[in-house]
Amino acid sequence: MSTLVRIHSPSWIKVAIAATLILLTAPLPAASATPEQDALFRALKNASNEVEAKKIENQIWEAWLNAAPNPAIRERIDEAMSRRGIYDFQGAKDILDEVVEEAPDYSEGWNQRAFVLFLQGNYDESLEDIDRVLELEPRHFGALSGKAMIFLSMGRAKLGQKLLRQAVEIHPYLNERNLLIKPKGTDL
Numbered sequence: 001m002s003t004l005v006r007i008h009s010p011s012w013i014k015v016a017i018a019a020t021l022i023l024l025t026a027p028l029p030a031a032s033a034t035p036e037q038d039a040l041f042r043a044l045k046n047a048s049n050e051v052e053a054k055k056i057e058n059q060i061w062e063a064w065l066n067a068a069p070n071p072a073i074r075e076r077i078d079e080a081m082s083r084r085g086i087y088d089f090q091g092a093k094d095i096l097d098e099v100v101e102e103a104p105d106y107s108e109g110w111n112q113r114a115f116v117l118f119l120q121g122n123y124d125e126s127l128e129d130i131d132r133v134l135e136l137e138p139r140h141f142g143a144l145s146g147k148a149m150i151f152l153s154m155g156r157a158k159l160g161q162k163l164l165r166q167a168v169e170i171h172p173y174l175n176e177r178n179l180l181i182k183p184k185g186t187d188l
Contacts, residue, residue: 037063041139044171053173064108064137073103077112084116092116100129107136111143123150141171148176157181 040060047053068074076095083092096113103109114129127150133143144167152160161181168177 034063041170047173050173053171057171057173061142064111064140067106067108069103069106073099073106073109077108080112080116084112084119089116089120093120105136107133107140110136111140111146114143114146118146118150123154126150139170141167141174144170145174145176148179152179 037060040056040063044053044056044060047056065074065077068077076099080092080095080099083089083095093113093116096109096116099106099109100113110129111133114126114133117123117126117129127147130143130147130150133140134147137143144163148160148163148167150160151157151163164176164180168174168180
């Protein structure tokens with residue numbers, strides 16, 4: 001009987017709740033993450049300088065792009081990115097609409113479309129796509145920083161800052177880190 005009382009004591013319950021909250025709020029690797037991607041994210045978080053971090057960041061972007069389910073999807077992503085590069089946002093979006101329809105579990109398809117929607121000024125749809133990216137790849141610092149930029153541009157600074165801090169937690173040398181507002185009495 002004393003064991004039962006100890007397990008159900010208020011302090012035990014508080015510890016269990018705290019542990020559960022920590023586990024639920026920590027960014028988890030994507031379900032499709034490989035050990036190599038996990039290693040890249042660890043290396044990124046522990047990079048000693050911006051140059052090292054940029055090299056690792058580029059490897060992560062390549063891994064995300066190369067996670068396309070087949071070569072045809074990857075080719076369409078590349079074509080959409082090329083169109084975006086020449087400001088043919090609608091052409092890029094049309095391609096990406098097909099990509100997300102054909103490969104709904106490919107996070108980078110959603111991310112690229114979210115970026116194009118952002119560039120078109122369609123923030124609501126961009127946010128919907130970003131949410132899908134983060135469901136598929138919770139460590140997507142690009143999606144998190146994009147979401148932060150949308151909220152900052154909408155005047156929702158507190159939420160934008162919170163999201164940007166989450167992105168910087170994953171990628172300490174993220175370019176957008178310079179947009180963080182330093183809380184009084186702390187160093188960033």
